[in-house]
Amino acid sequence: MNAKNSALPAALLAATVALAGCGASQAAPAAPSGASPMDHSGHSMPLGTPSSSSSQGAFNAADAMFAQMMIPHHEQAVEMSGIVLAKPGLDARVARVAERIKAAQAPEIATQRGWLAAWNQPTRMAADAGHGMEGMVSDEDLAALKGADAGEGAKLFLTQMIAHHEGAVTMAKSELSTGAHPGAVAMAQSIVDSQTTEIDQMKSLLGQL
Known part of the structure; x- marks a missing residue:
């Protein structure tokens, strides 16, 4: 229903x-x-049952899973941006991309945590939930980004973040198809729109480095 x-x-x-x-x-x-x-x-109320919390609006299992997956996904994007921004001599265009990502995703993490708290849902999914987070960077690739100089780090950052954004867009489109909470659905649409644009920008910039 x-x-x-x-x-x-x-x-x-x-x-x-x-x-x-x-x-x-x-x-x-x-x-x-x-x-x-x-x-x-x-x-x-069990997860997946429609609920209402003041002006929060109704939510379902898809909304909770979207927030639970997007929090660590955004956290990694913020971490990657911080790593590359710390490199001396970083290309200014890459620095602007990283700054925009941090500025956009850090507040979204706080919003998603607020939703889960209001819904009485855990911040993280159970370890055996069986749902993967698309586009997450491996520990090995993250270590490579940390160890690279500014020139190589810029290329690694863009390459990794393109795949990371593509994963976020995939998850956001799933929320658009199955979510019920107005705020979560609106955020998913914003992610699709903004990160699709950023993917195109990063691909273009990568070709110029």
Whole structure:
């Protein structure tokens, strides 16, 4: 069933009953059977069940998985950008690319963590979840980037980040197809748009180095 058409969550129903009670006189009748103001069942809703958290909007399993995968993916992009920016004599054009990536992805990490906290979902997926993060750079390739000088590091950074961005676009398109949370879907569209543009820019720049 579509998340947008699901019944009101128990937490919202409890809040509605509580608000109605605030406007009633002291002689107001008891709440209907089954409607307890201490009912917190909405906070234990299993992953994948549509939920609502104030202005956060409904979310589903795809939204949670998107955030859980994108957090470490973005963290690695920020790390890679920091590594190449620390190299003396780095090409200014490559430096601008790295700075843009850090500026865009660091705030998105904070937003994704906020969503997961509001949804009562873990920040990381279980180790046996069976879902891979597209485009992640291996430890060996990351070590090569760290050990390279500015010239070689610039080329490695662009090559690795192109593949990294392509993986992010793939994951974001999956969220667009299956996600329900308005903010997560909007972020996925932004990732597709911005990182597709950056892929083209990095490919062009790589050819000039």
